[in-house]
Structures are given as structure tokens and as C-alpha cells.
Amino acid sequence: MSTDPTTTIGIGIGIVGLGKIARDEHIPAIAGEAAFQLRALASRSTTLPDVECYETLEAMLAEAADVDAVALCTPPQVRYALAARALTAGKHVLLEKPPGMTLSEVVDLRDMAAGSGCSLFATWHSRFAAGVEPARQWLAERRVRTVRILWKEDVRVWHPGQEWIWEPGGLGVFDPGINALSILTRIMPHAVFLTEAELEVPENRQAPIAANLAFTDRRGADIRAEFDWRQEGPQLWTITVETEEGTLELAEGGSRLAIDGEAVPLSAAGEYPGIYRRFADLVRSGTSDVDVSPQRHVADAFMMGRRIAVAPFTE
Known part of the structure; x- marks a missing residue:
């Protein structure tokens, strides 16, 4: 019988950063996941x-011997x-989205995890929304003509x-917009x-408040996305895909x-419970995502x- 503590008494996890996302999503998901x-x-x-x-991750790593993994819920600039x-200390690591401030940082962390034997999970929570995998499966054998994203x-x-x-x-408006891109990159064949x-940047800010994007693929699909942080009234997070055999x-x-x-019947499971189920699988298999x-x-x-x-932005 295995004596690995992550399989016998659960995976001990520590959270770094206790902001809104940690309180609203990570803590309830951990509480509901037996692993x-x-x-x-x-x-x-x-x-x-x-x-x-x-007070610090360093203190946690030095004193909390029963922590096998850490979930980093800090802003990306310090991640x-x-x-x-954490990887150097032999801990498995879950990264909130976006996984880092730059691509080079994330790639280096991936390489570091591979060399340490620890699991690294760059999470994209919107990929765990209930409709995403059914959408990916439906689109897999179809030719996409157009995609319209309103976020x-x-x-x-x-x-x-x-x-x-x-x-x-x-990231500015790409902080939510990257959620749409995580779905797009998951469901497209x-x-x-x-x-x-086109990026609209307030005169008093460094990051955009709105963006209009155009994409294509090897088959010439017409893909357009509109991201805007100035929306009042109903909030919009929709992706419409027209194919030669119907519209999703x-x-x-x-x-x-x-x-x-x-309407397609879907599971009621939430995004973050799915994230932690996936993280448990990665830890137990010694792999990264x-x-x-x-x-x-x-x-x-x-x-x-x-x-x-564009016009200055003030709270």
C-alpha cells in the first residue's frame, strides 16, 4: 500500500493571497473536494x-510541514x-489566471516543474464552465465559418x-477577456x-479598457471579439459559433x-470544483498542465x- 500522504490523508494545500477570488471560489472549492x-x-x-x-509564503514553507501544494491567488505581477x-521547496503549484506577467515567466516555471518532479497547473477557470466541453465535442467534426465573442x-x-x-x-480589460480566449482556444477545432x-486605453491608465480583435484559422474562419469594461446594465459573456451544420x-x-x-442540458458542477479535481489528478500522476x-x-x-x-477612467 502506498505511503504517499497525498493518497492516504489528502493533499495538504496552502493558499497565498486572500482576495475576492480566493474567498469566493478557491476556499469553497477546496472545502468541497475530498482530495x-x-x-x-x-x-x-x-x-x-x-x-x-x-505573513509570507516563505514562513509557510518553513513552518507548515503538512503543506504539499500551494494555490497562488495573488496578482500576476508577483506570481x-x-x-x-514553492517549486524549489518541492511543492505542487496551482496558478490563478493569468499564470504570470509574461509568457517567458510561465515557460520557465513549466521547465522548473519538469525538473523538480512537482506538478504545475496553469488554470483557466472558464474552460471548466459546464458548456465548454460539450461545445468542443460538437465543433470537433464541423467546419467553423464565423465566431462572434461579446465579453x-x-x-x-x-x-x-x-x-x-x-x-x-x-492586463486591463484582458483580465476578463482572457477568459473568453481560454474558451475559444479550447473549443476551436x-x-x-x-x-x-484595436486597444482603447484611458489617458490616465496603462492598460486598455476595451479591445476589438480579429482572428482566423488555417481554414479562414472569421473570428471577432469585443471586450469592454464600460458595460452598464446586463453583463455580456457570449460566444456564438456559426458552422456549416448549425449554430452554437x-x-x-x-x-x-x-x-x-x-438549450443543451448541462451539469450543475461549478468551474473551481472542476479545477481542483483536475489539480488532484495532476498531483497524483506527477504531471503538469x-x-x-x-x-x-x-x-x-x-x-x-x-x-x-480614450477618456480618463476614475472609480
Whole structure:
């Protein structure tokens, strides 16, 4: 019988950073996944009852011997150094999206994980929305003609007071937009590549508040995406795919699926429970899952996008 503690008493996990995403998604998902036990938290300003709390990851790694893995829920600007420390200490690492500030950082972490024997998981939570895998399967044998993505939300509602998202590496409107790109790169039968980009950047910010993108694939599909953080009223997270054999629509971020106007029954399982089930499989098999394709498209947009100055943004 195996004596590996991750198979006999659960995978001990520590969370680094206790912001909104950790509280709303990671902690409930860990609590509902029998494979994991939340054993530690690293945060300079927040604590949790009944959980060992440390001010830094370094203190957690030094003192919490029962932590096998860490989930990094910090802004991406600081994630590389934290992940490198955890991997060096022999811990499995889960990265919130986007996995790092640059592609080079993420690739280096992937190589570091391969050399350490630890698992590294670059998560894309929208890929775990209930409609995404059924959509991928339906599109697999069909020729895509057009894709239309509308990803429009109110930044004041979803990111109030979060200044880091407007700084270099914070991505601006691509912070939610990368969710759409993670779905697109999962469901399309062939790889896509950017052909045009227009980025609207507030005069007082470093990152865009809106973006219009055009992509294609090897078969010449017409793919267009509109991202906007100025949306008031109903929030829009939809992807519509027209094929030669019908039309598919993912709505509400991928949680709803319709084909030719008919709703497809879906599982009620949430995104983050799916993430932690996948992470448990990776840890137990000693493998990693590091797909940088959504972030690569964002990098392409910043590299080739035409920038348009727009009105200053204030909270």
C-alpha cells in the first residue's frame, strides 16, 4: 500500500493571497473536494479561523510541514517569484489566471516543474464552465465559418478599487477577456491566430479598457471579439459559433449552451470544483498542465494592436 500522504490523508494545500477570488471560489472549492485539505494561508493582512496563517509564503514553507501544494491567488505581477520558491521547496503549484506577467515567466516555471518532479497547473477557470466541453465535442467534426465573442462587463462592479489591473502586467480589460480566449482556444477545432487588434486605453491608465480583435484559422474562419469594461446594465459573456451544420451559442461565460436555438442540458458542477479535481489528478500522476495559448493571444494583441487614447477612467 502506498505511503504517499497525498493518497492516504489528502493533499495538504496552502493558499497565498486572500482576495475576492480566493474567498469566493478557491476556499469553497477546496472545502468541497475530498482530495484536498486546507492547511495554511499566507496573507499580510487577513486571517482565517481554524487555519494556520502566515505573513509570507516563505514562513509557510518553513513552518507548515503538512503543506504539499500551494494555490497562488495573488496578482500576476508577483506570481513568478512565489511559484519558483514553492517549486524549489518541492511543492505542487496551482496558478490563478493569468499564470504570470509574461509568457517567458510561465515557460520557465513549466521547465522548473519538469525538473523538480512537482506538478504545475496553469488554470483557466472558464474552460471548466459546464458548456465548454460539450461545445468542443460538437465543433470537433464541423467546419467553423464565423465566431462572434461579446465579453462586456462593468469594471466598477467586478474590480472595485483594484489598481493593479490598470498597471503593466495587470492586463486591463484582458483580465476578463482572457477568459473568453481560454474558451475559444479550447473549443476551436484548429488553432487560431490574431490578424488585427484595436486597444482603447484611458489617458490616465496603462492598460486598455476595451479591445476589438480579429482572428482566423488555417481554414479562414472569421473570428471577432469585443471586450469592454464600460458595460452598464446586463453583463455580456457570449460566444456564438456559426458552422456549416448549425449554430452554437455559449452564454453566461460558458455555463449555458444552445445549439440551433435549443438549450443543451448541462451539469450543475461549478468551474473551481472542476479545477481542483483536475489539480488532484495532476498531483497524483506527477504531471503538469501549462497551456499558454490564451495568454499568447493577449501578448499578440499588445504587440500588434493599434492604441487609441480614450477618456480618463476614475472609480
